Amino acid sequence: MAAFGTVFVPEMVISRYTQSQWSRPEMVPVDSISLHPGAHVLHYSSTCFEGLKAFRHADGGIYIFRMDKNVARLAQSSELLSLPKINGAMLSQMIIDIVKHYAADVPNPPGSMYIRPTHIGTEASIGKAAAPSLESMLYVLLSPVGDYFAGGAKPLRLLLEDNARCAAHMGMVKSGGNYASALQPIMKARAAVQADQVLFCPNGDVQETGAANFLLIDGNEIITKALDSSFLHGVTRDSILTLARDRGMKVSERELTVDELLERAVKPGAEAALSGTAAVLTPVGTLIHGGKEYQVGTGQGGATTNALRQALNDIQWGKAADTHGWLTKVC
Template sequence: MAAFGTVFTPDMMLAEFANNQWSEPALVPVNSISLHPGAHVLHYASTCFEGLKAFRHADGSVHIFRMDRNIARLQQSSALLALPAFDGAMLRQMILDIVKRYAADVPNPPGSMYIRPTHIGTEPSIGKAAAPSLNSMLYVLLSPVGDYFAGGARPLRLLLEDNARCAPHMGMVKSGGNYASALQPIMKARAAVQADQVLFCPNGDVQETGAANFLLIDGNEIITKALDASFLHGITRDSILTLARDRGMKVSERELTVDELLERAVKPGAEAALSGTAAVLTPVGTLIHNGQEYAVGGGQTGNTTASLRQALNDIQWGKAADPHGWLTKVC
């Protein structure tokens, strides 16, 4: 089977901003983009994107999960990168149109159709290092995917690092540059201690990994960093916390230090997990800090992690009620 995210549908939706106006969105071949080598995005990283999914239900219908939240976050990222503003209704229709066109290609559970709206600055100017791109391109890619973890999600190993994932004021922007800045630390952690990911903890403040939010589960309490500009405001994170509150769990969004994390994570029954669109809710089994390994909850997948993951999947797959109105029916 092809690697996750490497297969694409033949067409995508695309709109362009030039002369202070957006073009009419159009269906175009996925390989049709042409960029000037001086395009702003290629030199000054004026790029942001989203990741969301469409799911097939047992009756054959197709539903997109939390589309409006992803659109709003892309608008926020675009504004913070000084990219041209776009109407959320335009992108919403672009997503609906392309997903409906390829509805027959949406896999059955546990697969899904991964949706990647992307906004990039296209103005051909290498003299605008300190100025925004006046032109841009907004497009929507589709990628039919299987389960992110073939054979099931195993508990991950995380290396705690006393550095930030990205510039503190850019953390809430879903931009390619933030992922690029995390890549070298992750590669070094894999080589040095066989870690799966790095948990970035600047000045002892537990934040996020290179591609997911972090949650500590201690009994009936979930602890995760309070929202600020330094890290990504995950939509899966928000969904999991909402489901936890529905169950009567205590959700503490606050500062979490490395010292407190290591003290609580080794307690019997403690759990830790990463949340994200691709991995949903993935267990963490080992924390590595200053050359020492700490087993979280005995290093196994915790019951609460597994239960919350299943609860979210059941809503996405139409196996449970959708009390919060998270699903948008496409067809």
């Protein structure tokens, strides 16, 4: 089976911003982008993106999960990167149109259609290191994906890193540069201690991993960092916390120190998990800090993690009522 996110449908939908206006969106071959080598994005990283999914229900209907939140976050990222302001209604329609066009390619559960809206600065100017791109390109890619947990959900090993994932004021921007800045620590952690990911904890403050939000589950309580500008405001994170509240759980969005995490994570029944679009909720079995390994609870995926992931999947797949209005029907 092809690796997650490496298969694409043959077309994408695209709009260009020039002369202070957006062009009419059009469907073009997926490999048709042409950029000037002096394009702003190639030199000054004026790029942001989103990740969301469309799902096929048992009745054959195709539904997009929480599109409004992802469109709003791309608009926010674009603003924080000083890219041209996106038209949210236009982008939403672009997403709906291309998903509808390729509705036949949306896999059955547990597969889905991964949707990647992307916004990049295209103005050809290498003299704009301290100025924004006045031209840009907005496009939407589709990638049919299978079960992220084919073969079972393996509990992850996380190395606790004292540094930040990215510059504090850039944390809430879903930008390529933030992921690039996390690569070296992740690769070193894999080589040194066979960690799957790095949990970034600047000054002892538990934040996020290189590509997901972190949740500690202690009995009936979920603890996760309160929203601020230093880390990404995950849509899956928000969804999981909402479902936890629906189940009567206590949700604590607050500062969590490394010391408290290590103290509570080893308690019997404790669980930890990473939340994100691709894997929904992935169990964490081991935390590594100061040369020592700490087993989280039983070291395996816990009942609460599994139940919350299943509850979210059931809504996405149409097996449970969408009481929060998270699904947009395409066809």
